[in-house]
Amino acid sequence: MTYNVSVVIAAGCVVLAIVVLIGAGTARPVQAVSYSSDGRTWTPSLAEPLMDSNIRWVPGTVGYRSSTSTTAPTQTAACK
Numbered sequence: 184m185t186y187n188v189s190v191v192i193a194a195g196c197v198v199l200a201i202v203v204l205i206g207a208g209t210a211r212p213v214q215a216v217s218y219s220s221d222g223r224t225w226t227p228s229l230a231e232p233l234m235d236s237n238i239r240w241v242p243g244t245v246g247y248r249s250s251t252s253t254t255a256p257t258q259t260a261a262c263k
Contacts, residue, residue, distance in 0.1 A: 217225040234240060 217227060218229050219225045220230070
């Protein structure tokens with residue numbers, strides 16, 4: 184095998200490796216969770232938030248926590 188043939192084969196292997204690696208891209212997980220309120224209709228997201236957005240959920244905290252701002256204290260609820 185001559186030098187020129189070796190260079191062409193090596194370049195071909197490099198191009199093939201680049202094409203394969205670019206085509207592979209990054210792994211993207213498939214969302215396997217679906218939600219249903221009636222057991223018949225399934226959607227990939229909730230129709231409304233699961234928790235009240237006015238309550239700040241902090242693990243282990245019970246009651247009210249004072250805020251450093253001038254607003255009223257933020258209500259917190261315990262997560263157990």
